[in-house]
Amino acid sequence: MFYRLREKGLILTGIIALFLGLTAITAHAADAELGKEDKACLSCHDKEGLSKTLESGEQLSLQISTKAYEASMHLGTSCEDCHSDLDAKTHGKEKKSIKSKREFSTSMRESCRTCHKKKFIEYDDSVHAALIKEGSKKAPMCSDCHNPHTVRSAKILQPIDQVPCAKCHEEIFKAYAKDVHGQERIAKGISAPLCAGCHQAHAVKAASLGTGVKDACLACHKNAVEKHQDWLPNTARHFEAISCPACHAPDAQRRVNLRLYDGVAKKQVSEKTGVPQFERLTDAADSKDMGLDERALWSLLKDFNRDGVDSKTVLRGRLEVRSGVEAHQLSEKSKAIKDCNTCHKEGAAPFQSVTLTIAGPDGRPLRHGIQKEVLSSLTSMESVRGFYAIGSTRIKLLDTLLVMVVLGAICVPLGHMTVKRMFKSVREKLEAERAAARTEAANPSAPSAKSPSDDATK
Ligand code: HEC
Ligand code: HEC
Ligand code: HEC
Ligand code: HEC
Ligand code: HEC
Ligand code: HEC
Ligand code: HEC
Ligand code: HEC
Ligand code: HEC
Structure with a gap:
């Protein structure tokens, strides 16, 4: 057919070639056609209204459009490549019972x-x-x-x-x-x-697991780190501690998420399938469902660290938006959060809501509420491992230093560096003191053999 058409003239050839070219891209039509068996299947199955009622009561449409099939990437694939389990003798003549659509899909899955x-x-x-x-x-x-x-x-x-x-x-x-x-x-x-x-x-993957999504952002926005460095001190730290939507979805509600993190394996701790430890422990430690307090959190961490000398469970804080919908409300850059005070101010809104998460067996987070005071208490600072947005809490010495850092950031970059270094050493000192205080405070009540509910409920 193609040959005969070509004799009718160049223009027509051009059009045909163009047409074939297009269909080749979209449908592989140029190098495949329906086999005899496939046509036989379709002689019954390309009939409008052909359907069957499943045991669940659902209607399963059995109509397969020949046209759509021919235009599909599977044109070169025969029906029986996928439907190899049909019995030619009885097919279409005897009724076969199928439980539900889902059941049928599952049976075809492989x-x-x-x-x-x-x-x-x-x-x-x-x-x-x-x-x-x-x-x-x-x-x-x-x-x-x-x-x-x-x-x-x-x-x-x-x-x-x-x-x-x-x-x-x-x-x-x-x-x-x-x-x-x-x-x-x-x-x-x-x-x-x-x-x-x-x-x-x-x-x-579960969206909050690992850094896959963030890496995808940065793979496209190759100059993003530089662009933020112009105004945001220690950009790397901020990127680690804040999910991109937390600044780029300006109307979103934000919260602090403390993630259980294995400091040795260097990854988020996940709940083992079949051993739902997290819910059991958090529910027991928080029977009134008010959110875990400092001591409960502390003893929970101990519980997670108990089995296995190798694991060293710590908390990694991150600021994120509260819902999946809000994570997809990114706006243009001029609307993004730039004001340091959104976070670095006493009582800053994002720090009023705190959750604790572990990666569930499928990777999605399992959550439990935490009392927000945990973030500003000196004793829990160690377990919260450096997640402390200066200014957001009640620890005054650090607040004062933040003001200097911010001023430094705006006026004198050099001064800024110095203040930052100062800030760092004060912070390290504080942490050392805290560690000491904590050991003292924690030892008398060392709860290792008790169930977490004993010492955690207030
Ligand atoms: C007998 C082999 C075979 C089986 C079985 C098969 N496919 Fe395909 N599939 C193909 C071929 C051949 C192509 C065309 C690939 C190409 O040319 O790039 C294709 C293409 C596709 C494409 C489009 C790829 C693209 O380039 O965009 C998808 C999607 C797809 N198949 C999904 C499926 C799904 C889902 C199943 C199971 C229900 C399945 N296939 C089973 C052979 C098969
Ligand atoms: C003589 C007509 C006819 C032919 C030819 C035919 N079918 Fe069917 N097919 C039916 C009917 C009728 C049903 C519904 C049977 C029922 O109600 O249980 C059906 C059901 C199906 C189903 C749903 C699952 C099931 O087993 O009930 C699939 C899949 C299917 N056909 C695929 C094919 C394929 C692939 C071919 C070609 C190899 C084919 N059919 C050939 C008539 C036909
Ligand atoms: C690439 C694999 C593949 C090929 C080729 C294929 N099918 Fe299917 N077919 C499936 C799968 C998978 C399902 C189950 C779909 C689902 O989960 O709903 C299915 C379902 C069906 C059904 C039940 C109705 C529906 O849509 O769920 C019919 C009828 C059917 N196929 C007929 C055919 C016929 C006729 C052909 C050839 C013209 C064909 N199939 C080619 C994989 C295939
Ligand atoms: C959650 C939805 C989803 C599921 C489940 C899914 N796919 Fe896909 N698939 C997509 C999307 C979206 C694309 C488009 C290409 C992309 O962006 O990577 C795609 C692309 C493809 C392609 C073409 C890819 C290419 O690079 O050319 C093939 C082949 C394919 N899928 C096969 C499969 C098979 C086989 C399965 C089952 C194991 C499967 N898909 C399950 C969503 C899905
Ligand atoms: C047939 C329905 C279905 C389709 C299609 C589907 N998903 Fe899902 N997906 C689910 C269900 C159900 C869950 C678990 C409930 C939830 O988290 O929303 C889930 C979970 C997820 C999660 C994990 C949620 C978390 O908490 O991190 C991500 C990410 C995801 N889907 C992305 C996608 C993407 C991307 C596509 C398309 C390529 C897609 N899904 C297509 C049903 C679907
Ligand atoms: C602390 C808040 C904050 C965080 C966290 C943040 N951004 Fe931004 N981002 C901004 C602000 C504010 C701007 C606009 C800066 C300006 O005024 O030029 C911006 C600008 C951008 C731009 C536009 C750059 C340009 O000028 O071309 C991109 C792209 C971007 N951010 C991506 C990201 C990605 C990806 C992440 C996560 C890895 C992220 N941002 C994390 C606040 C933030
Ligand atoms: C620009 C990148 C981007 C695109 C495009 C995108 N997402 Fe997301 N998605 C994210 C980010 C970022 C998160 C939050 C991750 C986190 O917690 O750090 C997220 C979270 C999710 C979640 C988990 C929500 C929850 O309840 O925690 C699901 C499900 C999801 N996305 C599905 C989708 C679907 C479906 C689409 C397409 C309509 C889509 N995403 C498009 C970046 C994206
Ligand atoms: C596939 C590449 C791709 C990925 C992945 C991607 N973006 Fe984008 N993004 C774009 C493009 C293209 C635009 C529109 C053009 C532009 O403004 O750069 C855009 C625009 C933006 C803007 C608006 C910039 C402006 O000038 O106003 C922001 C903010 C942004 N993206 C942030 C993100 C964040 C956060 C993620 C990850 C959650 C992400 N992007 C993932 C390609 C991507
Ligand atoms: C969206 C909230 C948010 C915004 C906006 C924000 N920060 Fe931060 N910042 C944080 C968080 C959270 C941390 C804690 C990081 C950690 O401890 O891991 C932090 C840490 C810091 C640190 C300490 C970094 C270090 O080296 O440990 C400095 C300095 C700082 N921010 C300055 C600023 C300045 C200046 C601005 C405004 C230009 C700003 N931040 C804007 C949330 C924010």
């Missing part, structure tokens, strides 16, 4: 593995796969994000609301679509990240 091993391995290591292992009925499998019969190339730009993440993370999607990246994406196309640009598509 079918992608043979041809997409790499993606499968990445996916297996994701928070979504972990959720499924825990029994989640809602976390996605391959076919929740890719319809195997209509899948198009990932390179095709679709309207952003077609991103598969949107249907399950609806509220986050709505926030994202209005923020700097969503708006940029709508206006200009691919340069700004969609969900997978910050979270990955397959190896999606």
